[in-house]
Each structure stands twice: as structure tokens, then as C-alpha cells.
Amino acid sequence: MSVAVVKLGSSVVADDAGALRLSAVARVCEEVALLHGSGVDVIVVTSGAIARGMHLLGLPVRPRAIEELQAASAVGQGRLYRTYDEHLRERGIQSAQVLLTFFDMSARTHYLNARRTLRKLLEWRIVPVINENDTTTTDEISFGDNDFLAAQVAVLVDASLLLLLTSTEGVFTADPRVDPGARLVDTVEDVSELAALDIGAATTALGSGGMRSKVVAAEMATAAGTPTVIGSGFEPGLLARAWAGEPGGTRFAPQTVRQSSFKLWLKYAKPSQGVVVVDAGAARALREGGTSLLPVGIVGVEGAFDAGDAVEVSASGTTVGKGIASYSADELRQVMGRKSAEIREILPRATEEAVHRDYFVLA
Structure with missing residues (x-):
């Protein structure tokens, strides 16, 4: 299955006043239809529901209160999807509205259910139009202008391409709005190459993302083997060129180790519920040896969590990684620093590993 995930940012979907950029949306739908007609399955991830609601409600600036953002989204969501549906139907394509929340990605069963639903829609040759369900989300569980959501979807369906459309041509060596010497970065082989660049988190008046969030999304997708392009949503033909591997925007190569x-x-996707602090030896074993974390290497436990929750593992104030805890926080406090024989006396049914290596990922 060949799948392209195309994400439109708020600045592409709506202008600074919140009015829908019909020409831009229509052109992207035309390019989606052409690619779809060639046999490629396409998923559209769109921002702009809040911006659309703001315009319809006559709100001059983006609200700050979560209930106001949710209400604006409730007004704009249906209108926004209808625009995509109409443009795609005019080109003979059936679409489906899919609303996802951070919880849908963070809860494993919901994550797998979302995968099955999307795969069935693609099997039926339907174009899913996905947005975050802003009417029920909160600041603590938000995707951030849907960049992260688009990357999650790309991983979910094992996409062949992720295209993040924004108001700029791609990633620059500095902010082109303030530095006339800023140059477009054509290709990124390793996201760490961008560490020295001035990639800001500034957003548009209507958006909640920024270039930084797009780079993180690219890092996530390429780690799963999906090449990613960040480019202008106003550049005609970019989708076809990105799919063909031709120049345009900033292309992130898939990482060698998938x-x-x-x-x-x-x-x-899975939020940490606490912190497990380990000693230097345990940190070294996790980083270099790929081992499981044993209670004997734990020197501190922060927060309240249950077995099965995700926890951050840190050493000397630095994050080592994240893993699924085999113990609750209270249980770990009882057995931390102890060897296996001692642990079995305290918790007879306890497992040997505090975090198994199969359920641990380095930061």
C-alpha cells in the first residue's frame, strides 16, 4: 500500500483574518485527486477549524481560554470539512471526516483501533480528512497545530510520504523574515544537523504550531522510515514533486535505523506519569547495553503512577529515556536499590525488571 499523508497548516487554510483560502484548499484538493487517481492512497490532515470558527463568529483575535477555543472549533469544524468534501466530490472522490484526540494516540487500544479504521477507509479508496477534535481536547493533551498528529498518522499507516504544508518554502538556516541571508535547507539526512540553526517556535496569528514542531514531526516520521517534506502550501505542484522525490521544500530522509x-x-504519544531516577551505572547500561532497568539501579521515584504507565527515566537531571513501568510508584519505593532475592521477599509476585528493555526507548 502506497500512502501519502498531506497536512495543511492553519496559515494555508485561512488568512490572518480567519477567512478560508478557498483557492489554496481547492488547489491542494486537485493535487490530492490527481495523486489518488494514479493509484496512491492519500490522507489529508487539516488545521483551521478554530480559525474558521473565529471568522464565522467575528472574533478579532485567537481566544486564549480553552472553552472559547473549543466553542470556536465546534462552529468551524463542520464548515471546514464540508469545503474539503465538496472539492473532493467534484473530482469524483469520496471522503470521510475523522476526528482524533491525543487520548486516541496515547491509549494503545485506541491507537490500534484508529489504525484499523484508517486502513479500512484506504482499502475502500476513501480519502480520510483528519483533524484534532478541538471541541474536547485541552491544553495538556493537544497535538500543536496538528504537526504531531500528522506524524502520528504517518507512522500509524506506514506512509510512504509525509508532506507538511505551511506558509514558508521550508526550513531555513535562520528566520527569513528577519535575516536576509537565510538560506533554504534543501535536504536533511539527520535531524541533529539542524541543532545549530535558528529554528524558532513562532506561530502565525491563527496557528498553534511553528517550524520547530514541524521539524519534530519530521524527526518522528523519518524514525519510522517515512520521508518527510516541509514546504509551501501555496506552491503549485509540490505534492506531485514531493511524491516523485523531486526538489521542492525541505526533504528529510528516512533514518537508517528504523x-x-x-x-x-x-x-x-504516551505521556509520562512519573519519573524514575537511576544511578550512573544503570544509566550507562540502558544507553550502551540495551538492558532492562532493574530495581537495584533505582535511587529515586517521583510522582504517582501504576504498573503499565509510562515513566521518564533520568539520571543526574538528564533524561535517559521513557519506559513502561512494571511496578507502581509505591511498589518501586519499597524495592528500589534492592536485589532480586530481597524483592521477592517484599513482593513475592513481582517481576525482575522495573522497566523491560522491550518497553523502553532512549530519549
Whole structure:
């Protein structure tokens, strides 16, 4: 199955006043239809529900209160999807509205259910139009202008391409709005190459993302083996060129060592419920030896969590990784620093590993 995930940012979908950019949306739908007609399955991830609601309600600035954002989204969501549906139907394509929340990605059973639903829609040659369900989300469980959501979807369906459409041509060596010497980065082989660049988190008046969130989304997708392109949503033909591997925007190459979808879900989607502090020896074993974390190497436990929750593992104030705890926080406090024989006396049915290596991912 060849799948392209195309994400439109708020700045592509709506102008600064919140009015829908009909020409931009129509052109992207035309390009989606052409690619779909060539046999490629396409998923559209769109931002802009809040912006659309703001315009319809006559709100001059983006609200700050969560209930106001949710209400604006409730007004704009249906109108926004209808625009995509009409443009795709005009081109003979059936679409389906799919609303997802962070919880749908962070809860493993929901994650797998979402995968099955999307795969069935693609099997039926339907174009899913996905947005975050802003009417029920909160600041604590938000995807951030849907960049993260788009990357999650790309991982979910094992996409062949992720295209993030924004208001700029791609990733620049500096902010082109303030630095006339800023140059477009054509290709990124390793996301760490961008560490020295001035990639800001500034957003548009209507959006909640920024270039930083797009780079993180690219990092996640390429770790799953999906090449990613960040480019302008106003550049005609970019989707076809991105699919063909031709120049345009900033292309992120898939990483050589591919991570499993489970570990990507754990790293990026499942929120940590606490912190397990380990000694230097345990940290070294996790980083270099790929071992499980045993209670004997734990020197501190922070927060309240249950067995099965995700926890951050840290040493000397630095995050080592994230894993699924085999013990609750209270149980770990009883057995931390102890060897297996002692642990069995305290908790007879306890497992040997505090975090099994199969359920741990490095930061």
C-alpha cells in the first residue's frame, strides 16, 4: 500500500483574518485527486477549524481560554470539512471526516483501533480528512497545530510520504523574515544537523504550531522510515514533486535505523506519569547495553503512577529515556536499590525488571 499523508497548516487554510483560502484548499484538493487517481492512497490532515470558527463568529483575535477555543472549533469544524468534501466530490472522490484526540494516540487500544479504521477507509479508496477534535481536547493533551498528529498518522499507516504544508518554502538556516541571508535547507539526512540553526517556535496569528514542531514531526516520521517534506502550501505542484522525490521544500530522509511503531508511540504519544531516577551505572547500561532497568539501579521515584504507565527515566537531571513501568510508584519505593532475592521477599509476585528493555526507548 502506497500512502501519502498531506497536512495543511492553519496559515494555508485561512488568512490572518480567519477567512478560508478557498483557492489554496481547492488547489491542494486537485493535487490530492490527481495523486489518488494514479493509484496512491492519500490522507489529508487539516488545521483551521478554530480559525474558521473565529471568522464565522467575528472574533478579532485567537481566544486564549480553552472553552472559547473549543466553542470556536465546534462552529468551524463542520464548515471546514464540508469545503474539503465538496472539492473532493467534484473530482469524483469520496471522503470521510475523522476526528482524533491525543487520548486516541496515547491509549494503545485506541491507537490500534484508529489504525484499523484508517486502513479500512484506504482499502475502500476513501480519502480520510483528519483533524484534532478541538471541541474536547485541552491544553495538556493537544497535538500543536496538528504537526504531531500528522506524524502520528504517518507512522500509524506506514506512509510512504509525509508532506507538511505551511506558509514558508521550508526550513531555513535562520528566520527569513528577519535575516536576509537565510538560506533554504534543501535536504536533511539527520535531524541533529539542524541543532545549530535558528529554528524558532513562532506561530502565525491563527496557528498553534511553528517550524520547530514541524521539524519534530519530521524527526518522528523519518524514525519510522517515512520521508518527510516541509514546504509551501501555496506552491503549485509540490505534492506531485514531493511524491516523485523531486526538489521542492525541505526533504528529510528516512533514518537508517528504523524504530518500531510501538517504540515511536511510546516515545512521542504516551505521556509520562512519573519519573524514575537511576544511578550512573544503570544509566550507562540502558544507553550502551540495551538492558532492562532493574530495581537495584533505582535511587529515586517521583510522582504517582501504576504498573503499565509510562515513566521518564533520568539520571543526574538528564533524561535517559521513557519506559513502561512494571511496578507502581509505591511498589518501586519499597524495592528500589534492592536485589532480586530481597524483592521477592517484599513482593513475592513481582517481576525482575522495573522497566523491560522491550518497553523502553532512549530519549
